[in-house]
Structures are given as structure tokens and as C-alpha cells.
Amino acid sequence: MTAPPTRDKSAPRTTLQRLLSRFHFGITLFAVALSGMTILLAGVTALRSYADRNIELAAQLGAYGVEPALVFNDPVAAREGIEPLTHMAGVARLRVLDDRGRPLAHWTSPVSDPTPFLTNLFFPDPASVPIRRNGSVIGTIEVWGDSSTLTDYVRLGLLAGLACLLVTALGTIALARRFEYELVKPLNEIATVAHDVRLHRRFDKRVQTLRIAELDRLGGDINTLLDELQGWQGHMEDERAMLAHRASHDPLTTMPNRAALDEQLAQRVQSAEARGTRFALLFIDADNFKAVNDNFGHAAGDAVLIALSACIKGTLRKGDFAARIGGDEFVVIIDTLDNDAAPEALTARIRDCVEDPFTLPDGTRYSASVSVGVAIYPDDGGDTTALLTAADAAMYSNKLARKLS
Amino acid sequence: MLASLLLISALSSAPQMTVQVASQSLVEGGARGIAHTANRMIGGIISYARWPDDPSPAPRTLCVIGQPKLADPIAPEMPGRGKLVVRRTAAAEVTGGGCDILFLGRMPVSDRQRLIAWVRGRPVLTLTDDDPNCLYGAMFCLAGRTGGLGFSVNLDAIGRGPLRIDPRVLKIGSDDGGRP
Numbered sequence: 001m002t003a004p005p006t007r008d009k010s011a012p013r014t015t016l017q018r019l020l021s022r023f024h025f026g027i028t029l030f031a032v033a034l035s036g037m038t039i040l041l042a043g044v045t046a047l048r049s050y051a052d053r054n055i056e057l058a059a060q061l062g063a064y065g066v067e068p069a070l071v072f073n074d075p076v077a078a079r080e081g082i083e084p085l086t087h088m089a090g091v092a093r094l095r096v097l098d099d100r101g102r103p104l105a106h107w108t109s110p111v112s113d114p115t116p117f118l119t120n121l122f123f124p125d126p127a128s129v130p131i132r133r134n135g136s137v138i139g140t141i142e143v144w145g146d147s148s149t150l151t152d153y154v155r156l157g158l159l160a161g162l163a164c165l166l167v168t169a170l171g172t173i174a175l176a177r178r179f180e181y182e183l184v185k186p187l188n189e190i191a192t193v194a195h196d197v198r199l200h201r202r203f204d205k206r207v208q209t210l211r212i213a214e215l216d217r218l219g220g221d222i223n224t225l226l227d228e229l230q231g232w233q234g235h236m237e238d239e240r241a242m243l244a245h246r247a248s249h250d251p252l253t254t255m256p257n258r259a260a261l262d263e264q265l266a267q268r269v270q271s272a273e274a275r276g277t278r279f280a281l282l283f284i285d286a287d288n289f290k291a292v293n294d295n296f297g298h299a300a301g302d303a304v305l306i307a308l309s310a311c312i313k314g315t316l317r318k319g320d321f322a323a324r325i326g327g328d329e330f331v332v333i334i335d336t337l338d339n340d341a342a343p344e345a346l347t348a349r350i351r352d353c354v355e356d357p358f359t360l361p362d363g364t365r366y367s368a369s370v371s372v373g374v375a376i377y378p379d380d381g382g383d384t385t386a387l388l389t390a391a392d393a394a395m396y397s398n399k400l401a402r403k404l405s
Numbered sequence: 406m407l408a409s410l411l412l413i414s415a416l417s418s419a420p421q422m423t424v425q426v427a428s429q430s431l432v433e434g435g436a437r438g439i440a441h442t443a444n445r446m447i448g449g450i451i452s453y454a455r456w457p458d459d460p461s462p463a464p465r466t467l468c469v470i471g472q473p474k475l476a477d478p479i480a481p482e483m484p485g486r487g488k489l490v491v492r493r494t495a496a497a498e499v500t501g502g503g504c505d506i507l508f509l510g511r512m513p514v515s516d517r518q519r520l521i522a523w524v525r526g527r528p529v530l531t532l533t534d535d536d537p538n539c540l541y542g543a544m545f546c547l548a549g550r551t552g553g554l555g556f557s558v559n560l561d562a563i564g565r566g567p568l569r570i571d572p573r574v575l576k577i578g579s580d581d582g583g584r585p
Binding site for chain 1: 486
């Protein structure tokens with residue numbers, strides 16, 4: 001199994017919502033800036049041409065107004081002639097020249113130009129209109145514009161742009177919220193399921209149907225994966241249980257084996273020690289088992305063992321424990337001994353059962369017998385080894401006594 | 406204040422004397438300069454007048470009666486390509502016709518009154534340089550002013566005839582421009 005790639009915890013993380021919000025804002029900002037710039041440029045161009053026309057018209061109007069003044073060479077009348085132009089917006093300076101180029105009247109706006117740079121850029125030259133009388137030029141009027149209308153427009157445009165930007169920001173936040181609901185929620189659902197499965201081994205969890213097709217497909221794939229995982233998990237659990245059973249049980253008699261007994265006995269000793277209770281250990285050994293094997297064959301031996309184990313199992317009470325620890329040796333733990341007669345009673349019952357004749361595979365009727373040794377915890381031994389040894393010794397003495405008799 | 410009250414009363418009591426004293430042209434170069442400026446002014450005024458039979462193929466005729474005071478010798482300067490015929494005439498010959506413009510110089514009061522009366526209702530422009538206050542019925546009156554030369558307009562005289570004068574000239578010749 002390959003190790004998962006190490007995830008750098010210190011790397012800066014961002015949420016999907018923030019990412020989307022940033023994207024939205026970027027795109028909208030770009031669009032607003034682009035359209036704003038376009039409108040501003042188009043507006044400035046259009047306004048510029050309008051301003052040019054305006055100045056041109058002002059010059060024409062002035063030319064009409066100051067014509068008699070030039071004919072009469074009257075500076076006061078010339079001043080009166082250009083007076084209406086001084087009220088026009090966007091007119092910065094006026095000058096009336098006679099036929100010899102000498103100024104007859106001159107006017108400069110008392111309002112100083114807020115942006116001389118723009119004025120120089122957009123209106124570098126005055127609108128100059130020759131004044132004619134009966135076909136000959138009698139003078140010239142010059143009108144300089146200023147950029148006040150343009151700057152007003154640009155200022156207004158920038159303000160509008162700023163307002164648009166504000167609306168954009170708000171809209172982006174709202175959109176991101178909506179996206180969070182639409183996208184992040186189902187993703188979170190998937191993540192929750194995955195998390196639950198990983199942390200709590202809840203392989204029965206499934207992702208619900210999602211509204212977004214791609215995410216739904218992802219959810220479906222995850223569900224399929226979970227199905228497979230659940231299958232594997234069940235299979236593995238069965239396998240493990242089987243292996244565990246096989247490791248702790250004797251395959252012939254399906255009784256717990258020596259290893260299981262050791263474990264069980266250690267537990268019983270511990271719990272009895274902790275609670276101050278007593279329990280009995282029976283060591284059971286079949287008599288003449290070797291002879292059965294030799295005379296009737298191994299199949300007969302196996303049949304005897306199965307019959308013995310069946311008798312032992314049949315006499316067990318709830319909480320008692322029996323194991324086959326080798327060849328023809330069985331051990332029984334009699335739980336929480338309440339009276340000392342219980343082991344004897346159990347032994348007698350086992351003997352009764354065992355001595356009942358049964359048919360061997362070859363048809364012979366056979367009646368078995370067993371030797372039984374009893375050890376009591378804690379009277380005969382304080383630990384597992386001592387108990388087993390005591391029980392074993394008791395069994396041997398029992399076998400010997402029975403042989404002698 | 407008192408002067409303006411007097412002016413208002415004069416205007417209301419004698420409407421035929423609605424006289425505007427106004428224009429002031431720059432004069433350059435002494436006595437000859439004055440004559441030059443006067444001639445230019447006369448030419449300018451004539452160029453802004455419209456006769457009922459305009460456009461006329463023949464040039465307009467200026468009849469000079471009496472002795473000019475400012476425009477001497479009289480030779481109006483027409484702006485552009487305008488043309489003018491100048492003729493000296495006796496007061497008695499004017500009524501015979503042929504004059505589009507009368508320039509009234511220094512002359513007996515009776516002659517002047519007769520000519521002004523004759524002009525009434527006819528397409529004839531009248532100018533004078535011998536009536537600084539423009540009180541005797543000529544349509545335009547040239548007069549010397551401090552530092553220059555000016556003209557006044559007698560709106561009543563113009564209103565009585567069929568001639569049309571460019572309003573811009575009337576405005577220049579009028580007194581409403583807030584002049585000092």
C-alpha cells in the first residue's frame with residue numbers, strides 16, 4: 001500500500017466560496033471597467049466634438065454680434081457684441097481683431113481653468129472666424145474653449161463608475177452566497193459522508209441525490225465505492241471471524257483449543273481474583289484412547305473424541321467453558337463455584353454420558369470411560385499454570401486409582 | 406436720479422424726440438483723422454440700411470446739402486464692395502427726386518425743416534453732422550465726443566419711413582448698453 005501524499009498543513013488554504021467570490025469580482029470588475037472605459041472614451045470624444053461645435057457656434061454668434069462694431073471701429077460696441085458669449089459655458093477667452101490684426105476687444109473668463117493640462121490637450125487652438133462685410137474681411141473673432149464641461153463629464157463618469165463598482169461588489173457577494181448554497185452545500189454533504197466513513201467506519205452512509213449533475217455523478221461514484229467497501233468490509237469481517245475461530249478452536253470437535261483455554265483461564269483468574277470468587281477446573285482424559293486408535297483406526301478415535309466432546313458440551317451450564325487441549329485431553333472451567341459438590345456432580349454427569357455405549361464407524365458398540373481431576377481456584381493454585389498442574393495431577397491420581405481398582 | 410427722471414418725463418411727453426446718443430468710434434490722426442472716421446461711419450451706416458427696392462442694380466446716391474462740419478471732404482468709405490454716388494445738391498432740388506440718402510450739413514433751419522418733412526414716408530436715409538443732440542429729425546446724427554466720434558439714432562425718424570436699419574446698428578447707436 002502506497003503512503004498518501006503528505007498534505008502541507010502550513011500551505012495557505014482558501015474556501016471555495018472565497019475563490020468563487022474572487023473570480024466573480026474579478027470578472028465583473030473587468031466588465032465594468034471595460035464598459036466604463038468605453039463609455040467614458042466615447043463620451044469624451046463625443047463631448048469634445050460637441051464642445052468644438054459649441055465654440056465654433058459661439059465664434060459665429062460673436063462674429064455676427066461684433067460686425068457693426070468693427071465697421072464703426074467701436075471697442076465699446078465690440079465688447080457689447082461679445083457680451084452674450086461670456087455667459088456661455090465652456091468659453092474661456094474671447095478676442096476681436098480688426099482688419100489689421102489689432103485687438104478691438106478682449107475678454108478672459110474670471111473663473112480660472114481647473115485643468116489647464118486638459119484644456120491644452122483638447123483645445124490647444126482657438127476657434128477663429130473671419131468677420132465679413134459685403135464680401136471683404138473686416139476682422140476676426142477668436143474663441144478659446146476650456147475643459148470644464150469635459151472635466152464635469154469625466155468626474156460624473158468616475159462617480160458613476162464608483163457607484164457601479166459598489167453595486168458590483170454587493171452583487172458579487174450575493175452571487176457568492178448563492179453559489180455557496182448551490183455548490184458548496186452539496187460538496188459539504190459529500191465531504192461529510194466521506195468524513196463519517198473514514199472516521200466512524202460508517203460504511204452504510206450514502207450521499208443523497210444532488211441537484212448539480214457533475215456533483216451527483218461524483219456522489220453516485222462515491223456511493224458505488226462505498227457499496228464495494230461495505231462488501232469488502234463484510235467479507236473481511238467474516239474471514240477474520242473464521243480465522244479467529246479457526247485459531248482458537250479445534251476443527252474436529254469445534255471446541256475451543258489450548259490457546260483459547262489459556263486466554264480464557266487467565267481472564268477467569270483475573271476476574272475471580274478481583275471479585276474474590278472461586279471456580280473449579282476439571283481436567284478430563286479419555287481412558288485407553290490409544291487402544292481405540294490402534295484397534296479400531298483413527299476414524300474410530302475421532303468418533304470417540306466427538307462423542308466425548310458432545311457429552312462435555314451437553315453437561316455445561318451457562319458461563320461454564322470447555323476446551324480440547326490436545327489428543328484426548330479436555331479442560332472444563334466451572335464458573336463461580338457456589339458449592340464444592342458441583343465439580344463432583346458435573347463429573348458424574350459426564351461419566352454417565354460417556355459410558356453410554358455408542359456405535360463406532362465400523363459398527364462396533366463402544367463404551368468409553370474418562371479420568372477426571374479437579375482443581376479449585378484459589379485453593380489448589382493461584383495462577384493458571386498452578387491450577388492446570390494441580391488438575392493434571394489430580395487426573396493422573398484418579399486414573400491410577402481407577403486402574404488399581 | 407433727477408436727470409433720469411427728467412429723461413423719463415421728456416420721453417413720455419415728447420415721443421418724437423426719442424433720441425439715442427451712443428456710439429463712439431476711435432479717431433486716429435487729428436482733423437484728417439476725424440474726416441476719415443466720419444466718412445467710415447457714414448459708409449457703415451449706409452451699408453446697414455435696407456431700401457424697399459433692394460437689391461438695386463444701381464448704386465445708391467448720396468446728396469449732400471449744406472456744408473458738412475465733420476466729414477469734410479465728404480467721401481463715405483463703404484465697407485466691402487459697396488458702391489455709392491456722391492452729389493452736391495441744393496435744398497430746393499432735392500424734392501425733384503434722385504436722392505437715396507440726404508446728408509444735411511450746415512444750412513438754414515427752414516430748409517432743414519422742409520427737407521425733413523419731405524422725407525417723411527419716403528425711402529430716404531437722412532444723416533447730419535450739425536445736430537449733436539439729434540433733435541431736428543435726421544435719422545442719424547454724427548457728433549464729436551471726447552476722444553472720438555460718435556453717432557446717435559433717432560428711432561422716431563426711422564420709424565416714420567419705410568427704410569429698414571440693421572438692429573445691431575440701432576443698438577450701437579442707442580444708449581442702453583450701460584455706458585459711462
